[in-house]
Amino acid sequence: MSPLVAYLLSLADDRLILGHRLSEWCGHAPILEEDIALANIALDCIGQSALLYGIAAEAEGNVRTADQLVYFREGVEYRNLLLVEQTNGDFARTIVRQFLYDAFGILLFERLQRSTHAPLAAVAQKAYKELKYHFRHSSHWVVRLGDGTEESISRTQRAVNDLWRYTDEMFGAGFPEAELITSGTAVDPQLLRQEWRTSVEGIFAQTSLTIPDANTVMLTGGRTGRHTENLGHLLAEMQIVARSYPEIAW
Amino acid sequence: MSENTAMLEEQFRRRIAGGETIEPNDWMPDKYRSQLKRLISQHAHSEIIGMLPEGNWITRAPSLRRKLALLAKVQDEAGHGHYLYSAAETLGISREEMFDQLHAGKAKYSSIFNYPTLSWADMGMIGWLVDGAAIINQTTMAKCSYGPYSRALLRICKEENFHKKQGMEVIAMLIASGPKGKAMVQESFDRFWWPTLMMFGPHDAESPNSPDMLKWKIKLKGNDELRQRFIDMTVEQAHAWGLTIPDPHLKFNEQTRSWETGEIDWKEFQAVINGNGPCNHERMEARRNAHDNGAWVRDAARAYEAKHRRNGGTTV
Ligand SMILES: [Fe+2]
Ligand SMILES: [Fe+2]
Ligand SMILES: [Fe+2]
Numbered sequence A: 001m002s003p004l005v006a007y008l009l010s011l012a013d014d015r016l017i018l019g020h021r022l023s024e025w026c027g028h029a030p031i032l033e034e035d036i037a038l039a040n041i042a043l044d045c046i047g048q049s050a051l052l053y054g055i056a057a058e059a060e061g062n063v064r065t066a067d068q069l070v071y072f073r074e075g076v077e078y079r080n081l082l083l084v085e086q087t088n089g090d091f092a093r094t095i096v097r098q099f100l101y102d103a104f105g106i107l108l109f110e111r112l113q114r115s116t117h118a119p120l121a122a123v124a125q126k127a128y129k130e131l132k133y134h135f136r137h138s139s140h141w142v143v144r145l146g147d148g149t150e151e152s153i154s155r156t157q158r159a160v161n162d163l164w165r166y167t168d169e170m171f172g173a174g175f176p177e178a179e180l181i182t183s184g185t186a187v188d189p190q191l192l193r194q195e196w197r198t199s200v201e202g203i204f205a206q207t208s209l210t211i212p213d214a215n216t217v218m219l220t221g222g223r224t225g226r227h228t229e230n231l232g233h234l235l236a237e238m239q240i241v242a243r244s245y246p247e248i249a250w
Numbered sequence B: 001m002s003e004n005t006a007m008l009e010e011q012f013r014r015r016i017a018g019g020e021t022i023e024p025n026d027w028m029p030d031k032y033r034s035q036l037k038r039l040i041s042q043h044a045h046s047e048i049i050g051m052l053p054e055g056n057w058i059t060r061a062p063s064l065r066r067k068l069a070l071l072a073k074v075q076d077e078a079g080h081g082h083y084l085y086s087a088a089e090t091l092g093i094s095r096e097e098m099f100d101q102l103h104a105g106k107a108k109y110s111s112i113f114n115y116p117t118l119s120w121a122d123m124g125m126i127g128w129l130v131d132g133a134a135i136i137n138q139t140t141m142a143k144c145s146y147g148p149y150s151r152a153l154l155r156i157c158k159e160e161n162f163h164k165k166q167g168m169e170v171i172a173m174l175i176a177s178g179p180k181g182k183a184m185v186q187e188s189f190d191r192f193w194w195p196t197l198m199m200f201g202p203h204d205a206e207s208p209n210s211p212d213m214l215k216w217k218i219k220l221k222g223n224d225e226l227r228q229r230f231i232d233m234t235v236e237q238a239h240a241w242g243l244t245i246p247d248p249h250l251k252f253n254e255q256t257r258s259w260e261t262g263e264i265d266w267k268e269f270q271a272v273i274n275g276n277g278p279c280n281h282e283r284m285e286a287r288r289n290a291h292d293n294g295a296w297v298r299d300a301a302r303a304y305e306a307k308h309r310r311n312g313g314t315t316v
Helices: A003-023 A032-059 A066-071 A091-112 A118-146 A150-166 A178-182 A189-204 A230-244 B003-017 B030-049 B051-055 B064-089 B095-103 B121-141 B147-176 B179-198 B210-215 B223-240 B266-276 B280-293 B295-310
Strands: B251-253 B258-260
Touching (some): A003 A091, A003 A230, A032 A066, A032 A091, A032 A118, A066 A230, A091 A118, A091 A150, A091 A189, A118 A150, A118 B295, A150 B295, B030 B095, B030 B147, B030 B280, B051 B064, B051 B121, B051 B280, B064 B095, B064 B121, B095 B280, B121 B147, B121 B179, B147 B179, B179 B223, B223 B258
């Protein structure tokens, strides 16, 4: 697989898996307004993934369709961040997962608007607009929950402590390939780390939440297909109908 | 009844007969108000509970396009619930009170959502049949006398039409895919046909609320008339697709130019509306859990607002 295809797939997988997790809330959110908002954000994420799979398929020479990339790849072939495949847990955990990603995604897609790979730049323009709204939504909730009641603060802090170990992976060295960064196709994620940190600290400063200490042991592997066990179950559910009836056009 | 009330009621009746709409601040009989609260909140609950059977398949939707369409549809239903609760609130009942009634098992919602969704074809079937039946009911109700409800329905019907179109597209594609797809559709049709006919409610003779509601234009057509309209439309479409209607007594009446069905199983209907259908328990449980598990979130949001109001700051 070419570095370009691998990169596009990683972006698409991040959006799809996060959107899938959000869509699991549909009908079960704590308030009706959040049923609407979470579904809306899930729609944006999956919609962006569909566009990204489209350009990945094209970059691959149209040997597979976008749907084949989604429904007929194995877990070890998925390249999403470990963070986005983590289970929903309670509303605090879902919001923290979303917030940690959004704070990164907004920086990434802002820059990808200027990617030298024109189809990616075009998708990034749409995605960036949507991510601004997602970040506003998730950061507003972090502030409310992190400065709400004793219970909401402790639930949110627990989620932060638990999910923090997946944050390093967003800025990992070695992905994407150096040639993509040099050619201006991809963004070097290492350059986003400090800005991400400042943004997260800025939101936490409005709350009683604290950032876990620097000794947290970080986990990585999603970009090379070394996932947590959560992804397999997610994919089993997502792919079951499509794989059961490969002859049906949906 | 005081002379004054009698006069107001007469005026009210004349306004309605003259085709005027009633607005929230207008005088209205207590019974009109209470009937509307019941009607609109039931409809709102139906939209919210209705998210569950379809929400059940979002994570399994077999293509990106279908996944996006289904998710958008379920989100629409949440939106419908949202503006229907708002329309009911104009009558002096809060969303919280309506939720309490629902969770206490005191409020009704459409019986159809107490049936399970067991195959992907059900996502087409619900759009075609259930949204289709809802459109027939709701385009009629959109001419009702209460302004906020009528306006909410106009908006809702536009989206319901889109849902029905999507559902029919799912079915058409399954059928076009060959025998496996068609068998999936037929199996789903067999399960949903009768419960959909029940959505229109009991025969008019058994429907005790109707006379007052007809007079006040909060019911505009009888249950049987609307059901018949649905049957005639749907039988033709089913035949066009080569589907078999699961009713050995179905026949075409040459005089009325209309399809006559066998009798609906009213025992099943009663069981479902009395809480004993196949999924009543799960649907209520899911809603109660969502509400109870969300209590700390709502508390947190309230505590946050209160703190920041007190500090004179604006909320983020
Ligand atoms: Fe509906
Ligand atoms: Fe609806
Ligand atoms: Fe609908």
